[in-house]
Amino acid sequence: MSILVIGSTGTIGSLVVRGLAAQGAKVRALVRQPGKASLPEGVQAVVGDLTDVASLRQAMSGARTLFLLNALVADELTQSLQALNVAREAGIQRIVYLSVINADKYAEVPHFTSKHTVERMIDRLGLPATILRPAYFMQNDIAIRPVIEGYGVFPMPIGATGVAMVDARDIADIAVAELLRRDRAEEPLPSVTLDVAGSELFTGESATAVWSKALGRPIHYGGDDVNAFEAQLVQNQVPAWMAYDLRLMMERIQHVGQIPAAGAVRQLEEMLGRPMRTYQAFVAEQVPQS
Structure with missing residues (x-):
């Protein structure tokens, strides 16, 4: 019996595959x-x-445990529901599903609502699963580093409510821990939902300040204009449907933030046996040292 990883070649999935392999698990990677x-x-x-x-x-035949991560695609909901139905038919009763924080509070955002619908399916069908709800990935900001360094502007319009940014490596480590916990249990374990987030809330201004300090020069926050954000994505060849989805997400981030439940970060750190990685440390890794 093996652990099947769906989404095995992306940022999180590849780390999950490596983490499981390092623990001696028998792993299949869907490619x-x-x-x-x-x-x-x-x-x-x-x-x-x-x-x-x-x-x-065919991929799920003989698998004991499933990690399901679906990329942001137009038919994400259909893909995820199909995967879980096939898993149920295959008798898989150990599942870790990567959702998103506050999925139920972002009703107008297509990919958030897709993930919340999948969560509801898991609940209604009584599938034994861990639902991981990560906040904004720190690694999202790798793509905007050229703008930050070249133009002195932090362009992500995350507003002033607060986002508990989380390092993708921590997300993967939590996923590995939950996959192994479920896979090694003699019987299917009760379902749980975990907010996966960092220990500090960041606004547009405070995230910008981290980059200013790391670079040793003034960086300015680009502001909360989501129209300009959407237009810039389209200009950079992001499909129009995806750019609009991400624009809606930024609007909700500005209004409700991405704030984990009380005690969530402490629970994660107990699982890992160490503190969550910080945004300051992440940014320091991105900035060349003189």
């Missing part, structure tokens, strides 16, 4: 094309696609 993914030794690549039910059935 779209054979031979293209760089996988750790001993990890079995299985070719499949979330839109191809037959390939999902």
Whole structure:
């Protein structure tokens, strides 16, 4: 029996695969094309696609545990529901699903509502699962580093309510811990939902200040204009539907933030046996040292 990782080649999924392999788990990684993914030794690549039910059935045959991470795509909801239905048919009763923080509070944001619908399916069908709800990934800001360094502007319009940014490496470590906990249990474990977030809230201004300090020069917050944010995404060849989805997300971040439940970060740190990584440390890693 093995752990099947869906979403195995992305930022989080690749870290999950490596973490599981390092713990000696038997891992299958779902890939779209054979031979293209760089996988750790001993990890079995299985070719499949979330839109191809037959390939999902083959990938899940004999799997004991499932990690489901679905990328931001137009038919994300259909893909995720199909994957979970196939898992249920295959008798998989150990699931870790990567959702998003405050999924129930972002009703107008398509990919948040998709994930909340999947959470409801898991609950209604009584699937034994851990639902991980991560906040804004620190790694999102790797893509905007050229703007920060080249133009002296932090361009993410995250507003002033507060975002508990989380390092993707911490998300992966939590996912690995939960996958192993479920996989090694003799019987399916009760379902749980975990907010996965950092220990400090950041606003647009305070995140900008972190970059200013790390770079040793003034950086300015670009402001809360989500129209300009959407237009810039489209200009950078992001599909229009995705740019609009992300614009709606930023509007909600500005209004309700991304704030974990009380005690959530302490629980995560107890699971990891260490503090969560900080945004200050993440930014320091991105800035060349003189």
